[in-house]
Amino acid sequence: MRLKHFLFGLLGVVIVACAGFFAIAWKSAIAPIRPLDRTSFDQALIHKGAMLAAVGNCTACHTQPGGRSFAGSFALPTPFGTIYSSNITPDPETGIGTWSEAAFNRAMREGVSRDGKHLYPAFPFDHFTLVSDEDNKALYAFLMTRPPVKQSPPANELPFPLNIRLVLAGWKLLFFNEGPFQKVASESEEWNRGAYLVNGLGHCGACHTPRNMFGAERAGMHLAGGQAEGWSAPALNPSSPAPIPWTQDSLFAYLRQGWHADHGVTNGPMGEVTGNLGLLPDSDVKTIATYVAALMGTPSPERQQRGEQIRKKIGEDFVLASARTDTPAGRGAAIYQAACATCHDGSRPLPFGGINFHLSSTINAPDAQNAINMVLFGLPAASGRQSAIMPGFAAAMTDEQLTDLLAYLRETFAGQPAWPDVAARAADTRSGKFQVSVRPSDGIERGPDDIGAQDQ
């Protein structure tokens, strides 16, 4: 009898729990609206929305390379499978043309689509929940006045049970904190604005914060260095790998123009980010730099000193270590001299010359992935504009040669032991087992004075 009671009791608990879960998980549809008259939106609001869409880098995921703007279908590789982005043009059938502003706000704030479906956190609603009502209003005005495009994304390639969207309600229970941005009273207005942009619409943590096994950003590891689209996104906190510590000024210049003489050019998915940030008013880019510089903190005296030493080294003539054939670094030295040094130790300055590796965060990074990506795939030119470029060496260099080269670069330019897993990583990167998005460079609107760029 006791067992029977227990079983009934258990059943009751399970039913209540399920009912509770469904009560939370179930999201109602928001009624569709008739397509809006594009002229009904205020021009200033649309312009504000365009700036905000640039902060959010919306186009990067919601546009296929070479495709129509914001029409979606971009394949985003994740550790769980490939997710295809949705069409956010105002097409009523395949886009968000029937979404009311309330539906748009709910998607941003809760990660739920107009019809009540939970959205995958590849759409960073965990950041967008911080976006203010006014900013969502402007974003809505901007998106609803884009040319509508009829285009539906392919079905996501996700294994069971991740292909069941209800699972996402559980994910949200565990990892999602809904709610608007909270100002920190003890910090400046500028810092707060930067924090709002970085952690909200800018969703920097989506790449720069490490994720747990469920794909959620790890609590307590805010901007401590993460991964995205086959690239390692460096730490933006005190453990930044930059040989010369970042400053507010260098961050501003880098984010504004896509390169900085102390740090090199943006590459991988970051090229698009700086390309978009270049459209913003300088004041907004400055607030982002203020916040990130504060997060990195004042570098220790040792780091400062090391930065100064590196500056001195760059001024000196580089003496090549004698190339020996009996050590990996020795063989790598010969490859560096023959294949890399012309640009990376040449007379042409950044951004059109290669970075001196003493300055390279990539060579100083905890893992070899970005260095492998760069050597194999290079940096494709920006379309129709001046830009930094690098040819890829995937077909020219074997994994063994790449291993030797990186051993040399690590030893000579970072003063650190070789990464242990270069050959295995390189093989997986080549085969596509480890997917890497190769993106063009951020175009350089204006180069240094001495290399023929035109003054206005």
Place this chain on the structure above:
Amino acid sequence: MMRLNVNGAVHEVEADPSTPLLYVLRNDLKLNAAKFGCGMGQCGACTVMVDGKAVFSCLTPIMLLEGRRIKTVEGLGTIDNPGPMQQAFIAEQSAQCGYCIAGMMMRAQALLESKPDATDADIRTALEPNLCRCGTHMRILKSVQRARELMKSASATPVSAG
């Protein structure tokens, strides 16, 4: 002294191991098909094949290439007996000034050897790194499409060189 396998023959070359392959091909081996364009891997005029893949020979030092198979346009056929890729480019009269054509043929050859059924879109994507300043892109694309069909039919009949 380095040994390089070019078009199936092993050559011993005296050049410094850091010399770009393009210079060795043209100056030491007198294989003049591959051209010097930009010297930065940005135009594709110097494209040759290494182990079946297209590489920019202008920035590939020969030290990387010992024991690997290098192929140039000279390895695709002869004037009297042109290979399918060459036949196609002759038939479509793709060359305007012709400077880019050797590179175009080698990148197209690398594509069709690894993907005999390459679609027209594949061809466009694959040839993207190679530039042509005369504007003969449409004829180049037609040539590669023709080469694809020729390479599929075993009985590709040579056309006379003219």
